[in-house]
Amino acid sequence: MKIxxxxxxxxxxxxxxxALAAEGADLRLLTRQTSNLANLEGIKGETVVGDxxxxxxxxxxxxxxxxxxxxxxxxxxxxxxxxxxxxxxVDGTRELLRLAREAQVKRFVYTSSVxxxxxxxxxxxxNEDTPVALSDMIGHxxxxxxxxxxxxxxxxxxxxxxxxxNPTTPIGSNDRKPTPTGRIFVDFLNKKFxxxxxxxxxxxxxxxxxxxxxxxxxxGTLGRRYILGGENLTLKQILDxxxxxxxxPSPTVKIPFAVAATYAFFEEWIxxxxxxxxxxxxxxxxxxxRKKMYASSAHAQAELGFRILPVYPAMRAAIDWFRANGYAx
Numbered sequence: 362m363k364i365x366x367x368x369x370x371x372x373x374x375x376x377x378x379x380a381l382a383a384e385g386a387d388l389r390l391l392t393r394q395t396s397n398l399a400n401l402e403g404i405k406g407e408t409v410v411g412d413x414x415x416x417x418x419x420x421x422x423x424x425x426x427x428x429x430x431x432x433x434x435x436x437x438x439x440x441x442x443x444x445x446x447x448x449x450x451v452d453g454t455r456e457l458l459r460l461a462r463e464a465q466v467k468r469f470v471y472t473s474s475v476x477x478x479x480x481x482x483x484x485x486x487x488n489e490d491t492p493v494a495l496s497d498m499i500g501h502x503x504x505x506x507x508x509x510x511x512x513x514x515x516x517x518x519x520x521x522x523x524x525x526x527n528p529t530t531p532i533g534s535n536d537r538k539p540t541p542t543g544r545i546f547v548d549f550l551n552k553k554f555x556x557x558x559x560x561x562x563x564x565x566x567x568x569x570x571x572x573x574x575x576x577x578x579x580x581g582t583l584g585r586r587y588i589l590g591g592e593n594l595t596l597k598q599i600l601d602x603x604x605x606x607x608x609x610p611s612p613t614v615k616i617p618f619a620v621a622a623t624y625a626f627f628e629e630w631i632x633x634x635x636x637x638x639x640x641x642x643x644x645x646x647x648x649x650x651r652k653k654m655y656a657s658s659a660h661a662q663a664e665l666g667f668r669i670l671p672v673y674p675a676m677r678a679a680i681d682w683f684r685a686n687g688y689a690x
Contacts, residue, residue: 362578363387365426365466366406367413367457368433372536372543373472373528375400376571377432382406384575389422391433400535413453414445416460423464428578431457432472434509436502438541439643443501450505455512458521468522470577471513475529475563475588475656476503484561484653486593489527489586489660500645510586517584524577526570529590529656533567533675534682541646546679548641549603550689556614557596558621561653564599565591566675569668576665587665592672593655599676606677618651 364381368374369390378401382388388406392398401408411418413433423429435449454471461469479493498504510525517523536543542562548554570589581587594602597611604611621642628640661667683689 362427363389363425364428364430365389365423366430366432367391370396370398370400372538372540373531373567373570374432375535376567377430377574378404380571380575389426391422397537400537413449413457416456419457419460423460423466426466428468429461429466430470430574436540438500438502438645439639440501446501447505451508454509458512458516462521468578470574471523471525473510473525473527474506475527475654477507477510477527478656480652480654482652484655486655486657488657489588514584522583524581524583525586526573526577527586527588528570529563529565529588531565531567531570532679534678536679547683547688549600549609550680550683552609554612556612556616557600558616558650560650561593561595561655563590563593563654563656564672565589566670566672569670573661573665573667580665582664587661588656588658589661589667590656590658591669602673602676606680
């Protein structure tokens with residue numbers, strides 16, 4: 362099977378491409394002129410240069426492909442020009458869906474995010490059927506992914522063979538950028554995590570997320586969203602697990618929301634707007650932190666064969682990789 366993969370130079374995309382290659386897929390991997398190709402080492406496949414913001418550059422890459430696995434996304438919780446994020450995440454997804462239809466590609470697997478779900482402050486576990494609207498989305502990243510997901514749902518309703526996957530918070534090796542989640546690990550390893558908020562996340566092993574992408578090429582209900590998650594944990598529990606792995610003390614000070622919001626406000630203004638650098642904390646992150654992002658993967662387990670794996674090995678793999686690659690002592 363010939364598969365066109367976007368985002369293979371990134372964290373989740375690297376693991377997806379690796380899993381597809383292990384199954385013998387004939388890969389065509391999208392890269393940009395500016396891409397760091399380190400994550401493609403050891404993955405057999407043809408590389409093509411293009412950009413989601415330039416649909417014409419993708420047309421020839423889709424020829425003779427049996428499937429598209431669209432993992433690429435602009436994943437940042439702070440961005441100077443939000444228009445660029447909408448262009449990549451929303452317009453890029455819409456155009457890639459259109460080009461895949463025109464090229465008569467049989468299957469389209471779209472990597473969305475659990476960020477498109479409606480979470481609650483009380484920690485109630487949600488699933489794909491929990492009612493949600495654009496107004497529930499906090500920040501440009503969530504809004505852009507929600508709108509992109511709507512494009513995928515519409516394409517499926519119009520008859521295109523689209524499956525939508527919603528990973529929670531993937532962790533593991535090769536998070537080169539690193540992602541916002543990876544930065545939590547890097548900051549902890551560098552002892553720059555003096556306190557924590559009362560929030561919660563669902564952590565998932567990135568290797569199982571990748572395996573679910575392979576399964577989605579042949580399984581699942583068209584147009585259906587599938588949450589790919591692991592363990593529901595408070596931030597404090599996550600930090601305690603990292604402490605157990607590394608021996609670095611876990612923070613004991615819990616920051617009130619108002620204090621965290623004030624700090625993030627000044628970080629955005631001084632670091633972001635005045636210095637032009639990415640702030641260590643943003644108001645968007647703090648606002649998201651007021652909700653516990655706990656989710657159920659029961660549908661993916663039942664229909665795709667997805668597995669809920671213990672998160673400890675993935676956390677250790679992430680920590681070992683960050684240390685081995687110079688992100689931390």
